[in-house]
Amino acid sequence: MRQAEFTERVRACERRLYRVARTMLPTEADCEDAVQEALLRAWDRLHTLREEAYFETWLIRILINQCKTFYRRRPPEYAVPADKLPQPSAEETPLLDALLALPQKPRVTLELRYIEGYSVKETARILGVPEGTVKWRLNRGRALLKDAIDREEARP
Numbered sequence: 179m180r181q182a183e184f185t186e187r188v189r190a191c192e193r194r195l196y197r198v199a200r201t202m203l204p205t206e207a208d209c210e211d212a213v214q215e216a217l218l219r220a221w222d223r224l225h226t227l228r229e230e231a232y233f234e235t236w237l238i239r240i241l242i243n244q245c246k247t248f249y250r251r252r253p254p255e256y257a258v259p260a261d262k263l264p265q266p267s268a269e270e271t272p273l274l275d276a277l278l279a280l281p282q283k284p285r286v287t288l289e290l291r292y293i294e295g296y297s298v299k300e301t302a303r304i305l306g307v308p309e310g311t312v313k314w315r316l317n318r319g320r321a322l323l324k325d326a327i328d329r330e331e332a333r334p
Contacts, residue, residue: 184224188217191234194294195241201289202245202282212248216241238304242286276326284319291316 199209290301302309
């Protein structure tokens, strides 16, 4: 794969990369940094890509690993001020709040499957886990989302 093709394929999935990073990292700056680092790593390790058909899956896997590295480097007291977070519309707020409150594994799995539109098989390949694990995380994530939304709706 040449530089022009690499650039073209990255541009085709750049929004998806950012959305995946956004589910894992608290600030836009961290997301942008993680995406850039992932792209640099991907370019440096392009020779490890076995099949070009799986380029996007391979790239998202690199990004997820980079996000985990960024997350580990942050001190525990690191928090994002509420005014720095993107503000969703009124109808999106309960669902988005519930989604962002989920543990990382089910949150990222739900993001890849339902927001990004990957199949269970593709999600498993991206996350590097068996399909059964993806199905379990999806089921667990949906249950946690339902509980969180039910609790929110029950509040006066």
